[in-house]
Amino acid sequence: GENVEQHPSTLSVQEGDSAVIKCTYSDSASNYFPWYKQELGKGPQLIIDIRSNVGEKKDQRIAVTLNKTAKHFSLHITETQPEDSAVYFCAATGNDMRFGAGTRLTVKP
Amino acid sequence: DAGVTQSPTHLIKTRGQQVTLRCSPKSGHDTVSWYQQALGQGPQFIFQYYEEEERQRGNFPDRFSGHQFPNYSSELNVNALLLGDSALYLCASSLAPGPEETQYFGPGTRLLVL
Numbered sequence: 001g002e003n004v005e006q007h008p009s010t011l012s013v014q015e016g017d018s019a020v021i022k023c024t025y026s027d028s029a030s031n032y033f034p035w036y037k038q039e040l041g042k043g044p045q046l047i048i049d050i051r052s053n054v055g056e057k058k059d060q061r062i063a064v065t066l067n068k069t070a071k072h073f074s075l076h077i078t079e080t081q082p083e084d085s086a087v088y089f090c091a092a093t094g095n096d097m098r099f100g101a102g103t104r105l106t107v108k109p
Numbered sequence: 110d111a112g113v114t115q116s117p118t119h120l121i122k123t124r125g126q127q128v129t130l131r132c133s134p135k136s137g138h139d140t141v142s143w144y145q146q147a148l149g150q151g152p153q154f155i156f157q158y159y160e161e162e163e164r165q166r167g168n169f170p171d172r173f174s175g176h177q178f179p180n181y182s183s184e185l186n187v188n189a190l191l192l193g194d195s196a197l198y199l200c201a202s203s204l205a206p207g208p209e210e211t212q213y214f215g216p217g218t219r220l221l222v223l
Contacts, residue, residue, distance in 0.1 A: 004151075006151075031209055032208070032209040034211065034212075036214070041216075042216055042217075043113075043199055043214035043215050043216045043217045044152065044199070044214045045214070046211065046212070046213060046214075049211060051209075089151050089152070091151075093208040093209050094208070095165070095208065096154040096157075096165060096167055096208045097142075097154055097208045097212065098154070099151030099152050099153070100151055101149075101150055101151050102149075102150070102151050
C-alpha cells in the first residue's frame with residue numbers, strides 16, 4: 001500500500017520567513033496530493049491540493065510542487081504569519097488516502 | 110452553508126463497551142469517510158460509505174463498523190473497546206466516492222477509553 005513520509009516533524013520560523021515541508025510517497029499510481037492544516041482541537045482543513053497532471057499550484061502565499069518521477073511533493077508558505085502556526089499534513093492517494101505524520105509549524109512574531 | 114458536523118465532541122468509555130459516533134456531511138455531499146487519528150499522528154482511513162454501502166475499507170478489524178442513512182449521514186460503531194481505540198475520530202465528506210475526491214473534514218469526536 002501507499003506509504004507517505006513527511007519532513008520535518010517540527011519547524012520553527014520567524015514571522016515573514018518562508019516555510020517548506022516535504023513529503024515522499026511510494027505508490028507510483030498515486031494521482032492526488034492534498035495538504036491539510038490542523039489547529040488545536042479542530043479537524044484538518046484543506047488548504048491546497050494538486051493532481052498528477054500539474055507540477056505546481058499556487059494560492060496566494062501557499063504553493064505546492066509535485067515531482068512524480070522522484071515521488072515527492074512539497075508545501076511552500078511565504079511571508080509566514082503567527083496564524084500559520086499549526087500542524088500540517090500531506091496526503092497521497094493510492095487505494096485510499098494515506099497521510100504523513102505531520103509537521104508542527106511555529107511562526108514566531 | 111453548513112460544513113461537516115460530528116457528535117458528540119467528546120466521549121469517555123470503559124474497555125469492552127460499545128460506542129456510536131455520528132456524522133452529517135457537507136451540504137451537497139453524498140459520500141462519507143471515517144478516519145482515526147491517534148495523538149501525534151496523521152489520520153488513518155477506516156472506511157468509506159456511498160449509497161448506504163461500505164465501498165472501501167482500511168486496515169481496521171471488524172469491531173469497527175458503520176452505516177449510512179438515506180439522508181447521507183453516517184454512524185461509526187466500535188465494539189469491544191480497547192485502550193488503544195482512544196483517539197480523535199474524524200469524518201470527512203466528498204461529492205463522490207473514491208480516494209481522489211476532495212475530502213472535507215469535520216471537527217472530530219475525541220474518544221477516551223479507560
